[in-house]
Amino acid sequence: MSEKLEKIRQVIREIDDQILQFAKNRLELVKKIGDIKKKHHLPITNLNVEAMVIDNALDQAKAIGLNENFSKRLMNLLIAESVKTQEGTSKNRAAFLYDILEKVKVLEAKGEKVIRLDVGEPDLASPIQIKDALKDSLYGREVIGYSSSKGLEVLRGAIANDLNQQYDTDIVKDQVLITPGGKFAIFAAIFSKVSFGDRVIIPQPTWPVYENCTKLIKGRVNTIHTTFKEKWRINLQKIHDAFQMNPKLLILCSPNNPTGKIIPKKDLTEIVQLAEEKKVYVVSDEVYQAYSFKPHKSILQLANSNFIYVNSFSKKFGMTGWRVGYAVSDTETISRMQKIIQISVTCVPEFIQKATYKALTMEQKGFQDYATKMQERVQIACEEIKGLPFSCIKPEGGMYIFPKANIEGFQSRDFADKLLERKRVSIAPGDAFGEYSEHFRISLGKNKDQIREGIKRIGEEIERWPKR
Known part of the structure; x- marks a missing residue:
């Protein structure tokens, strides 16, 4: 019995070796395709090609009697690995936000004052009625x-x-x-x-x-x-x-x-x-x-x-x-x-x-005033950004503006670092939100005076760009 099992397992190992060799050959071809894409500035991901690859695999799976769900998962794995091979190291965009946050925390721990235009946290206080309700629930049992x-x-x-x-x-x-x-x-x-x-x-x-x-x-x-x-x-x-x-x-x-x-x-x-x-x-x-x-x-x-x-x-x-x-x-x-x-x-x-x-369930007018305050801040930020070498579409909602720098070679991550280092103003680099290195996000969670002063310092720093 054990000898028979071992013979079958040996065949499986040989098939595994072939699968790995085929996978290696496939990734080598994928890399060549990636090099061509980069040379001609073509996008790494092509959904039409991916669809054809999967459809072909499903047709083949059906023809040979292989489970279609398994075949689809296998092809998705191969496609994901192909994209990874062509792109290189995957970007952790959230880290671009948290990197700035950590640098701010280090400065603040040293007693430095930073104008915080990076984090999406409005400086709007929770009403006392909410705090009282928490206290009653917490201490009532x-x-x-x-x-x-x-x-x-x-x-x-x-x-x-x-x-x-x-x-x-x-x-x-x-x-x-x-x-x-x-x-x-x-x-x-x-x-x-x-x-x-x-x-x-x-x-x-x-x-x-x-x-x-x-x-x-x-x-x-x-x-x-x-x-x-x-x-x-x-x-x-x-x-x-x-x-x-x-x-x-x-x-x-x-x-x-x-x-x-x-x-x-x-x-x-x-x-x-x-x-x-x-x-x-x-x-x-x-x-x-x-x-x-x-x-x-x-x-x-x-x-x-x-x-x-x-x-x-x-x-x-x-x-x-x-x-x-x-x-x-x-x-x-x-x-x-x-x-x-x-x-x-x-x-x-x-x-x-x-x-x-x-x-x-309490009276809601105070919360409606929060929205009015945020709209006023958006208006102020859009006004203050005028005259600087940025373009900005006025937001229809939210608590941010997302200006675009009209400067050749602008890189938002570098600019955010220098702005924090030299002007003590923190912003979120556009790379955190996708392929938008020419943009940056200004959060309007602070009061009007801080927003004005922060954008003023942004203007001062942009005058030095790309000077180091």
Whole structure:
């Protein structure tokens, strides 16, 4: 028996050797193709070619009786390795943000004062009523126990009611999941839908965490590049083309971080209809919805299925450090996302949820004033940037501007480092949000005087560029 098994295993080892040799030969050819692409300035990723490779593999798998799902996963692995071979080291775009953050922390620890225009944290205080609600919940009981991993029923019901009033929808509390911040809602959404090799479509520029989360679970990121020239509008034909690759998710952010672009109703309607037709889930990050300066259509108003709506209490309610976000989707998806919370962070603390309930149910005018303040800051920033060698499209929402430098050879990461070093002003380099090295993001989380002074110093530093 053992001799017979060993003979079979020996044959398998020989086949494995052949597979590895074929893989090596394939990657050598892939590298040659990559060299040609670089020489002629061609994009590394070509979705049409990838589609043909996968279709050919599936046809062959069917012909020889090989499982099609296995064949697709195998080809996705080979394609991902091919892209990696041609691109070289993958960029961790989120690190471009955190590198600046860490440098700021070092300076501040030394007593240096830095004008913080890098981080998306508004200086809007949580009202005392919210803090009192937390105190009452925290000190009103001896034992602080676990909460439901799905979130307090009363809070989920209040969120459902608030959204129904706002968007004329019929959401029920079981479609709502409370998460430790909006970022975790994004992670849980991606983790619940994406497996190894599955594709996620991400229009850029955008928050780098979407890409990081996808890569963390070994998904494939296909980006759609939007441009300053086209006023950051998503090219719908590129969405159509990307959907031919049968992605699992499309991730949208409207109003956009960092551009402030709001997806037009017509475009969002077409995207939603196509996603439902192709059975692609749309993750709609609407964290900046409260800072909309023109009519904003939510995916909740347009989609009947295949969506995951994400929001948080950070921006609208001045509660960034409280870490409370939420997701809305069909009950099956919410159940899957809930399991991710169960095996990771367990729950959002109950006393924080009760304070959040207070935020949602108290008088809202003060929070509406927050949006007015942010719009005023956007106006000031756009005015201050005029006269400097930058172009800037006025945001339609959000709390950022994303200027473009009209200077040959400008590199935002270098500029951000020098600006911090010499002028003690921190900004986010455009490379963090995609291939946008000629751009940088200014966060408007600080007061008007700091925004004016920060942009003044940006102007002083740009006069020295590219002097070292």
